[in-house]
Amino acid sequence: SGHIRLPPPRNVTLLSKAFDMILTWMPGEGSPPDVTYTVRYESQEHMNKWKNVHHCKNIHSTSCNLTCVVPKFVQVRARVKAVSGPFQSPWVESQSKEYHLDVELAPPALNVYVEENLMHVNASFPLATCVESLFWMYDLDLWEAGSEHKKQYKDNFRKETVTIDTPTLRGNYCLSARSSYQSIDFKHSEFSQPVCVLLNHKG
Secondary structure, eight states: OOOOOOOOOEEEEEEEETTEEEEEEEOOTTOOTTOEEEEEEEEGGGTTOOEEOGGGSSBSSSEEEOTTTSOSSSEEEEEEEEEETTEEOOOEEOOOEEHHHHOOOOOOEEEEEEETTEEEEEEEOOOOGGGTTSOEEEEEEEEETTOSOOEEEEEEETTOOEEEEOTTOOEEEEEEEEEEEESSSEEEOOOOOOEEEEESOOO
16 A cells, blocks of 8 residues: 555664663664654563653664663563654564663772872762662772782772772882672673872882
8 A cells, every 4th residue: 555664673682881771773774864763661560561761762873771761670671663754663672681680880990099108099980870879899909010919809889998008018009990799699890991000109
């Protein structure tokens, strides 16, 4: 009947990256240039009740950040459709994920403050405000540049400052940290790029 169907989005994937939960997709083969996308999600608590994602309605982007929209402790999945003028594609659904089990961590950024005989270190995390209250921790490594021996400060709460006595440390010392999170077992990020400081340098 002359009804043109819009090609559906491809490679629809719900993924976690750097503490965020993001739906990504690619335009369908032969999509028109003016195509927009609309995203919805459903959670395990309300199966078959697809909810609108207000900031991902008629968007031109091919991704939608769902971190602060979806519940944190149940399985969720999302779906996306293409729209162009009067035409719509079928919905395409992602696989299911659960934020607190599937979240992928990023290394924290270190802030280092040196004063006489003490070094204060804290870690800042690139977190969305809606997940700040979860149980984030970090591990910190300290070593003398060029040495294999690392002193570890494990299981520090995200907002905690680690204070290190420095009178016996002489020379170039490096610090690196990783984020950790307890879900079913401990998950860890990669370690951050080292930050190095010169301690008790005479000269």
